[in-house]
Structures are given as structure tokens and as C-alpha cells.
Amino acid sequence: MAEAEDERAAKRQKEGEAEQADVDMPDAEAPAATADPPKQIPVQQLMRAYYGNIFPYQEMYEWLVYSNDSRHAQADSGFFQRREFCFTLDGDIFVRYQSFKDGAELHAALVRQVPAKIDIGPMYNVDPRRRNAYAGLENGFQPRQRELVFDIDLTDYDDVRTCGSGGHICSECWPFMAVAVQILDAALRDDFGFNHILWVFSGRRGIHAWVCDKRARELTDEQRGSIAAFLSVYKGQENGQAKILLSHHPSIDRAHGLLLPFWKEEILPRQKLLLDSAHWRSVLSFLPDQEIQHTLSSRWEAENARGIADEEACSRGRWQDVEDAVARVVNTKAVDKGLKFALQKGLKECVFAHVYPRLDVEVSKKRNHLLKAPLCVHPKTGKVCVPFAAVDAPTFDPDAVPTVSQLLDEFSAERSARQEHPGAAAMEKGEGWKHTSLASCMTVFVQSFLQPLCAAGREELGSKAREAAAQPSLAW
């Protein structure tokens, strides 16, 4: 216990320091000073205003409490309190194992400490703030529940995207993310039977998924690992090429059906993968037949020399060339069966290698892996990590994601408008976001995710209550 006290004292001290640092901090020291446009420098300083006025803490709470609030007789009242939050304070100080009684307490802490980033950890068997008191005991301090999470990042696509690399993201490479959402969403629902999936833009160049069904939250690490393996096709680099592990399986077929049109219509033309020889060479390398590679290359070289009028049409046409060339070999009787098979496999692998989602499996495998919370602000871009619906992924525009400064402008505009009209009602606490462009994202969050989730939660608690009622009890 004494140790826990010490630690808390130390943390309070750290928190105090951070607060001070925030207020005194000159602009130039904000973390993004070098990398981003000047307009976004003071992100860190806008954060307190964001947490104070806009951050939808009430909705966050409603999500993470999973209906275990006072409205339900069967609720587990300490549920939310056992969830770990980790704050990254300015200057890269990690403050792990934070926990809060409810949304209001979370909100107060955010305003007080102004974390640059919030991570969400597992829900433990005990309040994580008091973990040291349980360290030596029978059940110790262990994670109990955790959403099944996925993290996909465009940097992992650097070998197949041509529009940029590293931290870059644009509307030409977003389609990689859009298709990833569709593939995973379909697999999680149809194969694994999950229903409550939250998709979030990670603030910079990737996406996160939070699978929140009770069954998903209760998975062991081993089971998480098996799901991640089931969903992984890209196995890193092998022999100098992306290694793809396909199997003859209905879920792979389904993915192939989703990927193929997308590959032909979106990725090939937008990423211009068949327009110059360096790129088409790596596409063709999936076909284990020198002759095809050679014929196509020289034909395309000749075309290029003559000049390409319509790039999109050309991309499409060239993929057709590839498919035709393979079909021709496959339909030739005399050709060895092994080669036919290898070509067809190569064609499929090529598509998967380029567009099948590349998961960061480590994130999904462990219950106690932290993941950045939805709705916090990316410290470098100032963009809010907004939720979106899977069906909207193809039209989602990463450049149009609201930034924290934009939201604050909208908010102050609304506030001053109200101040000028003495008759207007004051804004409700915790509802600031309703008057900003976060509102549309939040509608998606509430309607397509939170409401069904709460309904399911209530249903479950209801059946628990019925069960309890059916048990003859002598206690009364």
C-alpha cells in the first residue's frame, strides 16, 4: 500500500508539472513544430479547450461502461472504474493505469492534465490504480476484458503505393484503407459473428477497429492470435517479395471477390502500377512464367514509346492483357498442369499482395496492448480520430477530417452568436460537439454503433435479471 501511495504522489507531482508546462509552453516547442504547416503548431495548446468544450466524454463513457450503469439492477457497478486509461503527457511522459469513476471524472482529468494522447487499455479484475495492493494475491492483477482491436497503417503499404510513403496519406492511397475496412468488416461479421464494430480514422495515415461484442471482449490472447492469423494473408517479406499465404477457403474467396473489382477499378489506375516498367515489373513478378513477363513488358514498352493518351483506360487494358495471357496458357492443352496452376495462383496472389489488408497483428494479439482512443486528436496533424461507418469507407476523405482548431473556431462562433442573442439558450455542458462538424461523425457513432451496442447490453443484463429472478432465493 505504501508503495501505491508513493506512486500516486509521484504521479500527482508529474501531473502538476505537465499542467504548468502546458501553460508556459511557447509555440515553438509544440511537438509538431518541424513536421507540419505552421497553422497547426499550437495543437497542444488547443487541447485544453478541446477537452473542456468539445470532447464527447459522455458518449465515450456510455460506450465503455457497456450498460453497467446505475440504470440496471444487474449492472456491475465498478465496471468502468476497472478500465485502464493511459495519458501521454507533454514531453512523452506515459501515465499508465489511470481509471475513472464515470464520464464526468474522466472529463475533469482530461481538462486538468491535458494529455497529448489518450490510450485505452484493458479492463482489469480490479481498479488499476490499486493494482499494487493485489500484486501478490491469488488472482493478482490481470486483464479481464478487452475489445478485439485492429490497427492498419498505410506505412505498411509503402512497397505497393506509388503516391508517397511514410507518413503520407492522400485520396490516391486511401482506397487501400477503404478496402481493408470492407474485407475485415465482412470477415468479422460473417465468419466470427461479431456485430458491434467501431471503425476509427487513426488521425494520420491509418485506421483502427474496435470489436466490442461481449464475446470479443472476453477472448483470450491465444484466441485473439488465432483470429489475427486467420485474417492475415500478408506474411512479411520473403525471398525479396511480399509473401502471401493463401488457402483454399471460402473466406479467401469472399475476399477475392471484394478485392478484384477494387484492384482493377481503383488501385491500378490510381496508383498507376502498370504504367511504367519499374512498377509493372513487380506486378508481373507474381507470374512464374518468363515468356509472359517478357511479351507483356515489351508490348507495353512499345505502347509507352508511342505515348499514352488515357492513363485510366490504359491501366485497365493492361490488366486485361495480364488476365488474357494467363487464360491463354491455361487453355492450352499441351501446357503442364503445374504451370497452369502456378499461374492462376500467381494472379490471385498478386491481387492479395497489393490490396489485402496488412494487419499489425501484434496489436490484435494481446489483451493488454494499448490503443489510441477514438476522438482524441493526433498530436502532429491536429486531426480528430473520427469514427466512421464501414459502408462509408470508400467515400471517406482523410483530408476533410476536422482538425481541432477548426472545431474550436466553429464552437466559438456558435458561442458568440448565442451571446449576441440574449434570448438564446446557453449550451449544455458536454454537448459542445453538437455545434461543430464533429456532429455528423458523432451521429454515425451514436446511431450505427452506440445505440445497437447499448440495446444488446441491456438485453444481456435483462436476461441475467430474469435468470436471477428464476433462481429460488432464500436470502430475501
Next chain:
Amino acid sequence: MYEEPPEGEVTIEEIERFALDRLRVLKGIEDAKVRGKKSAELQTIALELVSTHLKAGSREASRWKDAVSHFALRLAFCRTEDLRRWFLAQECELFRLRFRDELPSDQVAFIRQQKLGFQSLDSAEFEELRPLLVKVEQGIGNRDFAATLLQGNPSDAFFKVPFEQVPDLVAQRKVLLRKGWAYVSRYEIAHLVGGRFRAALSHSLNVTHRRWTSHLAADEADRLTPIVESLSSRYLGEDYDSSAGNREVVTAAQLPALARQSFPLCMQHMFNHVREQHHMQHQGRLQLGLFLKAIGLPLEEAMRFWRTEFAPRCPGDAFEKKYAYNVRYNYGKEGRKSDYTPYSCLKIISSQPGKDQAHGCPYKVWSAAQLSAALGAMRLPASAVHEAVTKAKGGHYQLACASAFEGAHQCDCDTGINHPNQYYDESRKALTAQHEQQQQQQQEGTAPGSGTKLPATPATQLRMPAKRPAPTGPASAPPKMSFQTS
């Protein structure tokens, strides 16, 4: 399923003997797997091991021995995370292999008897799913079974269970999944039952561990405890933690020579990478750092090494800020403060380095051309290069590594390679032996024969000495360092 410990009288000596016999079986299975044996062959080996080591006079006596030895080892292997993991893996494999050996009808009977509650499919559901089920079965090579499925509905062909129960099958896409159900074929029942077995055993190991630490160890201080403690130290490989006793200290200055002579390819590559790029990603720092720790590089020397190598890109202060923590972490001085053990081949092979990352096992990650070039640069004979590359191509990474070892040291490596630190230790030992032999020959006035073939080192069987043994076989003295450049 070994739910209850056996009742009856048994002597301490018997317990120890039985336990050792079982350990031979488990170790044998592991060895077979390391050598790349697959299902059918593995099964034959396992059953043979069982009949040599676990059979007793009668059916009853065999059963008794089976149970006693299982529970004795459970006690011996419950005590650390690593021991538990090893024991769990081997016992599950053994269980699966034995279960597969039973007739299908007996298997189904077993399932009923154990009341595992697996659901059969009704015919409507089967009809609906038939094409998909056939597809999966064809995909995993069960063509005959797939053909029978096309013809009719063999009864009890499939069971359906929540997917959580068959993580292995899910991970390898060997089952059809629909809305959270996994459709497990009769042929994979072993997995299903194996999964239950695994869960139950894993749970009991944890319980046993808690009991052991809370009072059993003390209660049994002069009866079981000594046996239990010595049993687990006799298991397979060491885990090469730095507490492994009488290791000679290695300094940062010695590393380049040692790397050239005795590091396996993965470590050599990473070592060179650090020296050339002056940088290394987190995974790589862990893999290499822990390896170096285990060959005897103390913390201060490790600091010196990383600091010097990173200096061109990350001078003084920045190093202290960014990486010093990491280095101390590897040595258990930060974070959870546990003394981390270096990665085994299995772990390294299963990691997936991204582009530009240097960790992972080169035999898996590199192209044939890259491999031949690298092995050539190690001055291996062409035949060894060829052998290693062929094995790597065939997916036998550890065997490839063993071939490289043989090529580099001109001696046999019939223990196989299962740990980079084992590679290192074997290498030091071989080089020391060669060195001594040369000196002896020089004293006797004979010219050192080039490529002297050393006698094969005895296969690493169970290690019998009671304390943590030197890494290779009972007779060897702790390896001496020798730094002659060949």
C-alpha cells in the same frame, strides 16, 4: 484427461523414474518436431516412444505409470512461465498424437463419454453448407473425405463449436467459420478435444503453481521438492538466461571477432547491420541485445557497444534519452524488471520483419540469391552453401542453419539448431576443441590437417547432471574462449 491425480501408493524413487521416462517421451517428440517431422511420421515416433518408455507390464500398470508420471511432471513444470509453456506444448502434442491413433468410433465414444457437448449438424444445415465444407476439406488436402461429402451425408461428419474452442484450426484456416461457429470435421476432432485438453491443463498448471508456491514446496521440502527441482532443470535446452552461471565474460571489443566466427546468420546479419547503419529498430535491438546478453556481455559492455555503434546517428545525450532505457530493460533493470531470456529460433522464425528491418531468421526471410551471397561471404564451402540454400527453400530454416554450422565448423551438428545461443555455444566448443587439437599436433610436430573432421558430438539427449549443465552434453567442460582467427 488426467482430471484427478492417481490414488495409491508410490515410492519417491518410482516417481522420479516414471517422470524421467515421460520426460524422454516429451523431449523425443520435441526433437522430432524440430527436425521437421510431420504428422504421420511424428505419430509413429511418438507412439514408439510411448511404448518404449511408458508401457508397463499390464494395461492397468501402464495407465498407472502414465498418470503418475504426468502428475509428477506437472509439479516439476508448473514453476515458471517458460517451463509451463514447454510442458503444455509437449503434453498437448502427445495427447493429440495418441488420440489420433484411436479408431474414429472410439473417438466419438470418448467425446460422448466426456460430455464435451459438441453439436452435430442437422441435415438442413449440412445441405446448406455442403459446398463450403467441401471446399475447405479440398483445401486442406482431404480429397477423399471431400468426395464422400459430395455424395451424401456421412453421419457425424462434422461437429459445430464456438470458434473460440479451436484456435489452432482457426489460425490455419482449416475450418469453415460461419457467424461465430466453427465446423470441425471428424478428422480434426483431435484438435477439438486437444483444445479442451490444453485449456484444462493450462488451468491446472496455474493452479498447481499457486499451490506450489504458497505451501507445497515448503511442506515437501525434504521429500518431493528436490526431485521436482532437479527434474525441470533436466529438460531439453537451457533457456540461456544470463544467470546460467559460469559463463566467461565477453567484452564489446571481442564482439567483431566472435561475430565472424560464432554467430549464427541471423545474429551476424543484425550485428553487421548495426555497425553499418548505426541504427536498429526495436525488435532487432531486443533480438540481438538479448542474444549478446546471453553470450556473456555484461550490461556495461552492452551500453558501450550500443552507444558506440549508434553514435554517428545518435550522439551522447540522444542515446541516453532514447536507447539507454532499452538496453537496461533487456538486462532487467527497467520496466517489469524481469531478466528477459533470449529468443529461440522458433520465436525468431515466427517474427515478420518488415522491409528494412534486420531481425527475423534470414533463412526464412531472404531470397536464395541473398542467402548464397551471405553464406559465401562467410567462406563456407560451396557444397554447404548449396545445402543450406536448398533446405531454406524447402522451408526447413533450422536445418539450413545447421548445414551452415557444419560448413563453417567442419564438424557435424546432429543436435540441430534450435536456439541462436545454442549455435554460439556449440561453435565456441567446436572451435576450442579444434584449437586444442592443433596445438597438440604442433607439439607433437605434425602439421595441422586442414578441415580436420571432429568426432560427432553426442546428440543432446536428456541432460542428466542435477545442476544446470553446460550446454552440450554431460562430458563437456564449460566452453573456453579462444580468439584465433582462422
